[in-house]
Amino acid sequence: MPELPEVETTRRGLAPLLSGGVITGVTVRDARLRRPVPADLTRILQGQRLEDVARRAKYLLFRFPGGTLIVHLGMSGSLRVLPVGTAPQPHDHVDLEFDGARLMRLRDPRRFGLMLWTTDVAEAHPLLATLGPEPWDTAFTAEYLHAQAARRSAAVKIFLMDAHVVVGVGNIYASEALHRAGLHPLRAANRVSGARYAKLVNVVREVLEEAIGHGGTTLRDFTRDDGKPGYFRNKLRVYDRAGAPCDCGRGEIRHLVIGQRSSYFCPRCQR
DNA sequence: AGAGGTACCTGGCAGC
DNA sequence: TGCTGCCAGGTACCTC
Numbered sequence: 001m002p003e004l005p006e007v008e009t010t011r012r013g014l015a016p017l018l019s020g021g022v023i024t025g026v027t028v029r030d031a032r033l034r035r036p037v038p039a040d041l042t043r044i045l046q047g048q049r050l051e052d053v054a055r056r057a058k059y060l061l062f063r064f065p066g067g068t069l070i071v072h073l074g075m076s077g078s079l080r081v082l083p084v085g086t087a088p089q090p091h092d093h094v095d096l097e098f099d100g101a102r103l104m105r106l107r108d109p110r111r112f113g114l115m116l117w118t119t120d121v122a123e124a125h126p127l128l129a130t131l132g133p134e135p136w137d138t139a140f141t142a143e144y145l146h147a148q149a150a151r152r153s154a155a156v157k158i159f160l161m162d163a164h165v166v167v168g169v170g171n172i173y174a175s176e177a178l179h180r181a182g183l184h185p186l187r188a189a190n191r192v193s194g195a196r197y198a199k200l201v202n203v204v205r206e207v208l209e210e211a212i213g214h215g216g217t218t219l220r221d222f223t224r225d226d227g228k229p230g231y232f233r234n235k236l237r238v239y240d241r242a243g244a245p246c247d248c249g250r251g252e253i254r255h256l257v258i259g260q261r262s263s264y265f266c267p268r269c270q271r
Numbered sequence: 272a273g274a275g276g277t278a279c280c281t282g283g284c285a286g287c
Numbered sequence: 288t289g290c291t292g293c294c295a296g297g298t299a300c301c302t303c
Contacts, residue, residue, distance in 0.1 A: 110280045
């Protein structure tokens with residue numbers, strides 16, 4: 001579920017419900033995520049007041065006085081806020097109890113997610129330290145992309161999805177951004193012009209901003225037990241639309257597998 | 272250094 | 288209906 005727009009929407013939903021709350025309990029039903037949930041998480045968090053919920057790339061950062069809880073939702077993770085006592089469903093692996101009143105519950109069927117604790121500056125954690133700029137960072141420019149691509153003969157879609165180049169562009173929005181930029185997903189990254197990278201910088205920001213705006217409406221209620229993430233599917237121009245006519249009016253959307261990931265593009269308006 | 276592939280895990284769905 | 292195979296929004300890590 002989580003591409004960056006959903007992670008950011010989750011952050012915006014959780015922060016006002018949880019910030020300032022004090023941890024009054026931790027339940028770990030299944031610690032087997034991509035890495036084990038720390039065995040002493042209860043001892044670590046008990047009594048600590050949540051200062052705020054930040055985000056770096058697709059990592060959520062729950063900042064406490066003694067350190068930061070780093071959470072990644074992987075492919076299938078979600079976080080919700082529920083009243084204490086709400087019965088857990090399958091794949092509800094971790095609960096953080098706040099003020100004896102509400103739970104932040106992590107559900108992750110595929111268990112590709114992460115929940116880690118660091119007492120260091122979270123951004124210095126090995127998993128975060130080597131990440132590229134945020135899409136809205138002033139460092140994310142056409143010149144930067146062009147320089148990064150100089151020795152990269154891989155497909156531009158692979159390049160764009162590399163979190164060490166820029167964070168937050170997942171499989172769906174890579175297809176969407178390349179379509180908006182008129183770039184063929186298989187074009188070698190080092191054969192894309194600076195001007196085209198300038199366009200790409202703009203459309204990456206644009207498509208993510210639009211999706212966050214949309215996610216804000218479909219994901220606004222984090223307190224329902226049946227809360228479901230929004231998929232933004234009705235806003236997508238190419239993703240999962242193979243065979244449909246492209247908005248350009250001249251081509252039909254095609255499906256390709258690039259780097260073992262499904263990719264969608266219009267062969268007429270993307271070169 | 273970069274490219275390409277594999278691995279982690281479960282559920283849903285199409286097709287037989 | 289029940290089985291099998293394939294697909295899924297991420298990313299670390301391995302080898303060449």
